[in-house]
Amino acid sequence: MSASKAGLDPEFVKKLNRFEEALAKQDIKVVMTCGYRSLEEQNKLYAKGRTAPGSIVTNARGGYSWHNWGLAADYAFIINGKVTWNGPWDIFGKVAASCGLEWGGGWKKFKDRPHVQWTKGQTLAQMRAAKRARQ
Numbered sequence: 001m002s003a004s005k006a007g008l009d010p011e012f013v014k015k016l017n018r019f020e021e022a023l024a025k026q027d028i029k030v031v032m033t034c035g036y037r038s039l040e041e042q043n044k045l046y047a048k049g050r051t052a053p054g055s056i057v058t059n060a061r062g063g064y065s066w067h068n069w070g071l072a073a074d075y076a077f078i079i080n081g082k083v084t085w086n087g088p089w090d091i092f093g094k095v096a097a098s099c100g101l102e103w104g105g106g107w108k109k110f111k112d113r114p115h116v117q118w119t120k121g122q123t124l125a126q127m128r129a130a131k132r133a134r135q
């Protein structure tokens, strides 16, 4: 269930560690369920509910999610020893903001409460362009 922080931006990992500590201080225990996703993994996920069985889980194709750039992570709560998505999301969002993270639960169009990201002031288009330039 718990995901590794491998593949994530080292500065972002520091922020996540501070975030988790800040939550722990409020007696909120969380587990990271997803961190870095390769473009291939993202495209597979995007196919779900579209060209592959299942229901739609993301609106982002490969390169269109901050997970693909090592700058996003998803969390769940651990309550009474069990992983759950029913928890104090409001506090989660406030603590994320105080740690300099953008919270998906604050989005207007597609609320993604388990999701936090750190864009470094960049856009996804800039990230994709930089990758193309490296190839």
Ligand SMILES: [Zn+2]
Pocket (backbone or CB within 6 Å): 067, 072, 073, 074, 112, 114, 115, 116
């Ligand atoms: Zn996410």
